[in-house]
Amino acid sequence: MFDKIKNKIFKLSSMCLCLVLLASLVGCGDKNTGDSSFQRATVVRVIDGDTLHVSLDGKKYKLRMIGVDTPETVHPNKPVQFYGKEASDYTKNQLKDRTVYLQKDVSDTDKYGRLLRYVWLERPSSDNPSHEEIARYMYNAQLVINGYAYSYSYQPDTRYSDLFAKFQHQAQENSRGLWDEARLKSFNQTHPEAIETRPLNKGKSIKKGNKNTSGQVSNPATDINKNQDMSSKEHNSQVADDNSQAYIKANKKSMVYHIRGSKGYDSISDKNAVYFDKEDDAIAAGYRKAKR
Incomplete structure (x- = not known):
């Protein structure tokens, strides 16, 4: 009787061990199955x-x-x-x-x-x-x-x-x-129909020399070597002037956007400003139009 009980315990223990090993193998077989990220x-x-x-x-x-x-x-x-x-x-x-x-x-x-x-x-x-x-x-x-x-x-x-x-x-x-200015110049000379449009990044213009008809400009970071004689105050003033040409100016803190010329357009600080070329782009990004 004792031998039968001992055999049953041994069989159950073996089955449990097999199940544990099988689960471990399944968990390690594909590192993507355990994480949906x-x-x-x-x-x-x-x-x-x-x-x-x-x-x-x-x-x-x-x-x-x-x-x-x-x-x-x-x-x-x-x-x-x-x-x-x-x-x-x-x-x-x-x-x-x-x-x-x-x-x-x-x-x-x-x-x-x-x-x-x-x-x-x-x-x-x-x-x-x-x-x-x-x-x-x-x-x-x-x-x-x-x-x-x-x-x-x-x-x-x-x-x-x-x-x-x-x-x-x-x-x-x-x-x-795309930041190679020599290649950009060559491209613009051979593709006059393709007006250069470099999108804005977090409200920072990309380069003064590449304005397009929509008012977008490129980042002045690449102009540092050309403008080393420009004072910090003059440089900041130039960036503000360039950005002021953008049609849509949004406040990333309030998630509200203003059209150039509207009452709240100039009240948005540079720190919170995000620029768009079209209202559709601002709306798609989650911003709502200012009431006035």
Whole structure:
């Protein structure tokens, strides 16, 4: 009788051990199954520098990378912009048919139904990756670092905005990609129909010498070497004058925007100012129009 009980206990213990080992193997077999912060997907098509089609869980989705903006190549109402083809070709070479890891910020999709994601070439070690991991493995960041995209802060998805702005400044300082003024000048000479439009970054103009018909300007950070004789006061005054040409000025603290010439337009401090070319862009970014 005692032997039978002992055999039953041994069998039950063996079964429990097997179940524990099986659970451990399942948990370690795929590092993506235990954490929903990163989703593994396959890039099946590249539309342009920052827009993809991905296969995720057996379904196909259109995806817009967040935190960045590459020059236009396929916009129905705009000509191909400077460095747009280079950015598109770069993304095709880097991502086509590649396995990537998708990370969401706040929004799931935009108004067009596109997934909004950070695209990782390799999954980072945690949900709070280091700056080194971001620079090395996040494709959105690599676009900015290598001069293929602008850092573009778009509420409410701004988790890495400050870091992307630093990456952009480094790219500007080193004249990488779209910040190469010689290439820009050559492009404008051969593409007179494509008015240079460099979008604004967090209310900071990008370069005085590249105003377009909408009033957008580029960042004066790249003008430091050309304007070393300009005093700090004169420089700040020039930036304010350039920004005053923007049509829409928003307050990132109150999330309200004003049209140039309206009562509250000039009352927004530079610290809280965000600029847009069109009202639709401000609304899409989560801002509402001022009542007066």
